[in-house]
Amino acid sequence: MAADDLTFPRPDDLDDVHATFIASQLRASYDATPAHDATHVARVSRAVLAAAMHAPSGDLAATPRSRGVRPRWWWGAAAAALFMTVLTRPWRPDVAQRHADSALTSSASDSMGPTNEPIVSGRTSEEEGGTVRFEFTLPATARAVSLVGDFNGWDAGVTPMVRDRSGRTWSARIPLEPGRHEYAFVVDGQRWVVDPLAPQVPDAGFGPTNAVVVDIEGTP
Amino acid sequence: MTDAELVVRTRAGDPDAFGTLVARHYDACWRFAYHMLGERADAEDVVQDSFLRAYLAIGRYDERDQFRGWLFRILTNQCRNFLTSRGRRTKRFVQDEIAIESAAAPPAAHASGMEDAAVVRALAQLDPLQREALLLKYAEELEYSEMSAMTGAGESALKMRVKRGSERLRALLADAKDRGV
Numbered sequence: 505m506a507a508d509d510l511t512f513p514r515p516d517d518l519d520d521v522h523a524t525f526i527a528s529q530l531r532a533s534y535d536a537t538p539a540h541d542a543t544h545v546a547r548v549s550r551a552v553l554a555a556a557m558h559a560p561s562g563d564l565a566a567t568p569r570s571r572g573v574r575p576r577w578w579w580g581a582a583a584a585a586l587f588m589t590v591l592t593r594p595w596r597p598d599v600a601q602r603h604a605d606s607a608l609t610s611s612a613s614d615s616m617g618p619t620n621e622p623i624v625s626g627r628t629s630e631e632e633g634g635t636v637r638f639e640f641t642l643p644a645t646a647r648a649v650s651l652v653g654d655f656n657g658w659d660a661g662v663t664p665m666v667r668d669r670s671g672r673t674w675s676a677r678i679p680l681e682p683g684r685h686e687y688a689f690v691v692d693g694q695r696w697v698v699d700p701l702a703p704q705v706p707d708a709g710f711g712p713t714n715a716v717v718v719d720i721e722g723t724p
Numbered sequence: 725m726t727d728a729e730l731v732v733r734t735r736a737g738d739p740d741a742f743g744t745l746v747a748r749h750y751d752a753c754w755r756f757a758y759h760m761l762g763e764r765a766d767a768e769d770v771v772q773d774s775f776l777r778a779y780l781a782i783g784r785y786d787e788r789d790q791f792r793g794w795l796f797r798i799l800t801n802q803c804r805n806f807l808t809s810r811g812r813r814t815k816r817f818v819q820d821e822i823a824i825e826s827a828a829a830p831p832a833a834h835a836s837g838m839e840d841a842a843v844v845r846a847l848a849q850l851d852p853l854q855r856e857a858l859l860l861k862y863a864e865e866l867e868y869s870e871m872s873a874m875t876g877a878g879e880s881a882l883k884m885r886v887k888r889g890s891e892r893l894r895a896l897l898a899d900a901k902d903r904g905v
Contacts, residue, residue, distance in 0.1 A: 526858065
């Protein structure tokens with residue numbers, strides 16, 4: 505047989521002596537292989553397109569498959585919206601109110617001094633003779649602080665507060681009828697501030713305010 | 725309409741254009757895959773998977789290339805992958821070549837269309853790389869430079885594969901003829 509007579513081929517001597525025979529055999533086998541009908545081919549085409557709809561990734565632009573996947577910016581926007589929703593919790597008005605108040609007080613303290621100092625805090629205490637003492641501590645000095653509330657018609661000029669020696673704590677004493685009163689502090693005649701740690705009430709028309717209860721058990 | 729025009733329309737989202745491409749090249753791909761794999765069902769699966777990959781990667785197709793050559797590059801890779809995975813699946817079984825050769829009827833896997841079953845059976849006994857090189861060279865009638873671009877192998881290596889595959893295939897066919905199979 506001719507194949508047995510061949511020596512090991514060198515790289516420059518790779519001509520195939522059986523080329524014609526092998527080519528004829530392969531072409532004949534190819535030609536005799538039955539073709540598929542158009543129905544089968546159309547089914548394959550549809551199957552490919554259907555599979556491509558669910559393929560995880562690809563480069564084809566503007567296809568039904570790529571329209572089915574949300575773009576990356578969508579996921580970023582959804583994450584940001586979820587974060588903001590969880591942070592502000594609009595479904596709980598009390599928490600949302602508290603966040604709004606905190607934002608107000610922090611912006612007030614930012615404008616008045618360094619932010620690493622304690623935030624504003626207020627305190628109320630009932631004294632002898634139906635008098636209530638209001639204390640208000642600021643992180644920085646202010647020129648004037650006054651107390652406003654439903655007891656003085658929310659007028660910043662009626663009840664000025666007195667500064668102590670530290671220069672940051674302001675106090676005022678006023679007689680109050682037993683019951684529930686809403687109040688706030690006005691810094692430098694223009695900035696309304698509430699104590700973020702004290703009980704707070706929803707906006708009644710004068711911005712966020714605190715509430716104080718004076719001797720309500722003692723009322724007849 | 726040329727293949728390049730159909731590719732442009734496929735990229736624009738026209739499914740009918742892709743259907744025309746499939747219809748135009750399906751039988752060529754199927755014959756190659758059948759002679760590479762030796763089984764009809766496997767060949768159909770591999771060809772369908774190759775068209776799917778071509779569809780997903782059609783954005784990367786360079787219009788300067790022949791679409792058929794680009795498609796065959798995907799197809800040859802899919803055939804290689806399939807043979808590798810089938811090799812893993814069948815490794816546990818004993819391959820009794822004598823029993824297969826002396827069987828009264830050809831194995832069912834290699835049966836039965838009008839094609840030359842002896843050629844398909846002999847091809848199945850070749851090394852897959854030799855089989856691939858023989859089919860690309862003689863059945864698809866590609867130049868060695870095209871085969872090299874398609875398979876990533878050097879031209880000398882491809883010539884060697886064709887030569888050795890050709891010798892072995894001729895011997896196998898002569899042997900089958902002698903035994904009257």
